[in-house]
Amino acid sequence: MGLRGSGLKAALSILAGGLMLCWPAFLNGYPLLFSDSAAFLHQTLGPWMIWDKPWIYGPLIFPLHWHRLLWPVVIAQGLMLSHLLWLALRAFGGGASPGRHLLLLLVVAALTAVPFSVSIVMPDVFTPAVLLGALLLGFGRAALSRGEAAWVALLVALGTAAHLSHLPMLGALAVASLLAGWRAAGRVAVPLALAAALLLVTNAVGHGRVSLSPHGATFLMARLVANGPAIRTIEARCPEAGWALCAFKGRLEPYGPEACRLQTCPRDLLPSDILLWEPSSPINTDENGRPRAFGGRSLAPEAGAIIRETVRREPLAVAWDAVKDTLAQLVSNRVGDTLERRHPGVGMAELVGKFGPAEAARFEAGAQWRGVLPGMVAPLLWVQGPLLVLSALALAVLGWRGRRDRAVLGLALGIGVGLLANAFATGALSGPHDRYGARLAWLLVAGAILLAMRAGAKASRHEAG
DSSP states (O other), X not given: OHHHHHHHHHHHHHXXXXXXXXHHHHHHTSOBOOHHHHHHHHHHHSOOOOTTSOSSHHHHHHHHHTTTOSHHHHHHHHXXXXXXXXXXXXXXXXXXXXXXXXXXXXXXXXXXXXXXXXXXXXXXXXXXXXXXXXXXXXXXXXXXXHHHHHHHHHHHHHHHHHSTTHHHHHHHHHHHGGGGOHHHHHHHHHHHHHHHHHHHHHHHHHHSOOOSOTTTHHHHHHHHHHHSHHHHHHHHHTTTTOOGGGGGTTOOGGGSTTHHHHSOOOTTOOHHHHHHHOTTSTTTBOTTSOBOTTHHXXXXXXXXXXXXXXXXXXXXXXXXHHHHHHHHHXXXXXXXXXXXXXXXXHHHHHHXXXXXXXXXXXXXXXXXXXXXXXHHHXXXXXXXXXXXXXXXXXXXXXHHHTTXXXXXXXXXXXXXXXXXXXXXXXXITTOOOHHHHHHHHTHHHHHHHHHHHHHHHHHHHHHHO
């Protein structure tokens, strides 16, 4: 009876914690949506293998909404992270209990950006899940049962495949796990291999190419144009190279380093984004101004050639720009670039309409679609910046003090490695965005709390002894 009661309390605290993490959706009156949410939902309406997104997240959430109701998606995302934090408390925080779990979840839900990643229908929620899961497999395996370890490994594999930026992050964490030995690194490498295999198979079936990212070169090329080196490559190699973008030689400055001086650039819209997605950009139109169907996909082979030539011509400039973009991403973690009405857009409203009139009415009644959500949450967000700085310092100090304990060192170092790898995979390879940083930076706070709890539990046991 005692064991059953304990299990029930644990389950209820995980449930309560998961619901805490969904508070922005409750405040909004509907799950938060972004323009990319439409693409992921369309992956099961078609089905349609979107050229720039893995065919993972859309099918994964389909059994939760069945094109009828999106609330189960965000609640499941909250429960997933709540359960991982319960396991992290057991492995790194000195032990899990309902009280300690609810305290941890209350702090991160009230004072960090994680609820906004949980509440949005996007694979962003898997970024911290992959990091936490990798640390549990690498440094906290002794605290997990076989069933829990298998569940975490499956979650890490699916989460890694759901967003391409997770692949280099998990690879870096597998290397960091060598601190705990080859077996620990192997436990992290297994879901990495599974994720890679899943991407290779789905891309082979959907795109006819055995590749991790069949058309991903277009994103890096757009970043190289935005930073300038690719513009200089096109200027030097055209028209002899025969690239489609040669037709725009001398006309790429609006998408280069001076773009935001020549025109107004919103904080959440980079020149590389404009080049990728603006219908009138050189990627999406030909030299005569006619639309180029799926421009990013059709120009991917050419983008690969431009990247190779640019790296050959200016390796130091490319490397330095990557460093600057990585550092810029590390300090870009504000909440707000997914909350405005323009972020889901009219296309999202049309797609939700396919879920039925009742669901469309719930979406349109939400604060996000009415354009009032940013003002509602603004007073709650000021504390996040100072808290991240203090938590980073606390995590570093606690990690150094407990460095002889592999679990302590692994958690502190692993969070740092994950943040750096995420910043490189997003900032350097695509472009710095607050959303990319906010989805992971909150783990500085969670990690500091976990290690503080671990130290407190150790001190209590010492006094009791």
